[in-house]
Amino acid sequence: MSTVAPPPKASPSDEVLPELKVVTDATCTFCGCVCDDMELTVEDNKITKAKNACVLGKAWFLNHHIEDRPEATIEGQPASYEQAIERAADILSNATYPLTYGLSDTTCEAQRVAVAISDWIGGCVDTTTSVCHGPSGIAFQEVGEVTCTLGEIKNRADFIVFWGGNPAESHPRHFTRYSLMPKGQFLPNGRKDRTAVLIDVRKTKSAKAADIFLQLKPRSDFELAWAMRAIAKGVDIDPSIEEKTGISLAQLTDVVERMKAAKFGVILFGMGLTMTRGKHLNSEAVLSLARDLNQYTRWTAKPMRGHGNVTGADNVVTWQTGYPFGVNLGRGYPRFNPGEWTSSDLLARGECDAALIIASDPMSNFSQPARDHLARINLVVLDPKLSETAKVATVAFTTSTYGINTAGTVYRMDDVPIPLRPAFKSPYRSDYEILKAIETRIREKQLAEPAVS
Amino acid sequence: MAEIFILIPGRTSKQGTTLNEGKSTDGYLEEINTLQIAPEDMARLQYEDGDKIRVWNDFGEIVVPCKTSKGDELPPGLLFISYGDQSSRLMAGETHGTGMPDSKGMDVQIAKVSDRS
Secondary structure (H helix, E strand, C coil): CCCCCCCCCCCCHHHHCCCCEEEEHHHHCCCCCCCCCCHHHHHHCCEEEEEECCHHHHHHHCCCCCCCCCCCEEEEEEEEHHHHHHHHHHHHCCCCCCEEEECCCCCCHHHHHHHHHHHHHEEEEECCHHHCCHHHHHHHHHHCCCCCHHHHHHCCCCEEECCCCCCCHHHHHHHHHHHHCCEEECCHHHHHHCCEEEEEECCCCCHHHCCCCEEEECCCCCHHHHHHHHHHCCCCCCCHHHHCCCCCCCHHHHHHHHHCCCEEEEEEEEEHHHCCCCCHHHHHHHHHHHHCCCCCCCCEEEEECCCCCCCHHHHHHHHHHHCCCCEEECCCCCCCCCCCCCCHHHCCCCCCCEEEEEECCCCHHCCHHHHHHHHEEEEEEEEECCHHHCCCCCCCCCCCEECEECEEEEECHHHHCEEECCCCCCCCHHHHHHHHHHHHHHHHHHHHCCCCC | CEEEEEEEEEHHHHHHCCCCCCCHHHHHHHHHHCCEEEEHHHHCCCCCCCCEEEEECCEEEEEEEEEEEECCCCCCCCCECEEEEEEEHHCCCCCCCCCCCCCCCEEEEEEEEECCC
């Protein structure tokens, strides 16, 4: 008879020490910078340190906790996962004009399934891009985009124009990691080798970081960019440009001449352009300015993107449908028409009769008529948190958080794909897994229907 | 008719950090519910920090406390509010064929509703 030796007595420290691990090269998905050099210390499913993270990244990681919520609810009541998948598939299959919206805070893998669902049910697919840099997407189609990566900016850009954005508060590591401060291959002295201009209607915290601040009058971005194009080409500009834009012709001419003398320039533009009257025309003017300057030297322009994978949403929707957002699949092939198939419009006009909302909270930030319609129709909502949209959902799924709990791929604001290295597992399923189950159930239902002769 | 101001909703660092703490937290709600007004306009209109201000346009109306903007961040005539639930209530549903409502640079009127409570 064998005897089982008692387990070795645990030392006091063994008994109290929580599980601790360090995840290196993790990726922060809070903003479009998608910094992939995080060092996360994880203790008992809680991130206790986020080395290299900025103030927003630290808030993203250190406040993350697993929600104490049901995995799924139907009409506000806890439901089984299977029941919720069935109801979601019913809603989306039976809708006559369904909308899929959100997608900027989830993985490319999940985005891809969401587009497939939209295709199977003949709906519209739109992302938060339409209320972010959607107008820039329209401008790309008009005038193209002379583009570059953040790595090129780091290594080459000796002249940087920030226009209509406040990176010091919205993308805190952009200055230090990608644009203003770092020493680059051709900029051995870092900040000293670069000239920075900020153009904005407010003298924001970013102004301190710039060499030149041009405070333009509100709603005159287009006029300013157009005047700069003209000055670059040597066309005479009337001094009354100051009355319109608030910036004197002399100062504007000085800035444009410096821009022409740069070796590698970039305009990084924000939503001050896209959200203000003129919208896509504002973006178009700035993109055209960068394009024109290539007659003299190397210039590029990039939009500053907000959400962690909003750039991935553009890429995925484009590679699957040919268009970046505002796509209608109702005829079995994709059609693109901002203003018609974009979410703000579809909802404010009360057109769609059901919506699949992924990782987004339009009940908090859409116009009132759009919110009123969201409250009237059947919603299937996937969100790690109990958002205002999840609160009014017919079916709501609690999901794991991408980047922290879920692996996958995201695109940085310069269209560079970055892999995610999650810190710990969540008890909740990922967007991808839930969407895949909904898609499968929708297909089962469709294939079970008698064929129409 | 009340004077027309231009409202700029935008991101702030505090809005970003408190968003991660939760949209129902005091910090987040305070940040997205505070209207910043240029010092010159505060003095001219005889507003004080904390006064409740009605902000309205053709599309909506909100009532939020105000505070004086820092230094010369805002020129007179310009207002700032952290982007969120309140600012979005002043957006129109119309996007002029772009998909994007006018979300910045909105014409609004303001009036004091009550002193700081």
